[in-house]
Amino acid sequence: MDKYQLVFNQVGGKISIDAKYPPEHYLQLIKETGICWAGIINACGGLLQIAQWPVLDLQGQTNFTGYIDWLKPKDLSAHVMRGIDCHSRPFIAFRYVVRYSGWEEIHVETLFQRYTNITNEWTNGGGREIAIYQPRLNSMLPVISERLLRLIQHKPVGTVHFSESLSEYVEAEPRVLEDGRSIIELV
Secondary structure, three states: OOEEEEEEOOOOEEEEEEOOOOHHHHHHHHHHHOOOOHHHHHHOOOHHHHHHOOEOOOOOOOOOOOOOOOOOHHHOOOOEEEEEOOOOOEEEEEEEEEEEOOEEEEEEEEEEEEEOOEEEEEEEEEOOOOOOOOOOOOOOOHHHHHHHHHHHOOOOOOOEEEOOOOOOEEEOOOOEOOOOOEOEEEO
């Protein structure tokens, strides 16, 4: 399958696209999903992947902070959903489980465009296992981007933390429980 790069000046980067679809198809997907930042598109496996996720209609709901950090696991009908909020900001919500010895918790973390008119500045709300809190995700760190893609592909991921020198994020070796389940996975 041939691939080539499509460059959008407003995206601030390149996205890989399948040559069997014309560039106009991808422009339509950008209009449909509202997502035009290469950092989030590539980290999520591409526009074709994102467009397949079900749409979560927030029905105009918001909160006083403007963050989409209030979603509960029961709000999502699938483990990954996308949408556009009442402020015309695209978002992607992930429902995932964190497992430790003897207990597990299900969380929702939402990656969303922080400001209506700045398409390459994203942040996260809710849980802190997917993007690892960064006030502004306008430069998707490779460790976060690669980990997010593996999580979406249902591959094991490790926890992310600062290095001992506190100079960078590093990912711990993915842990799998005795029963074969990953300690962090989409549900």
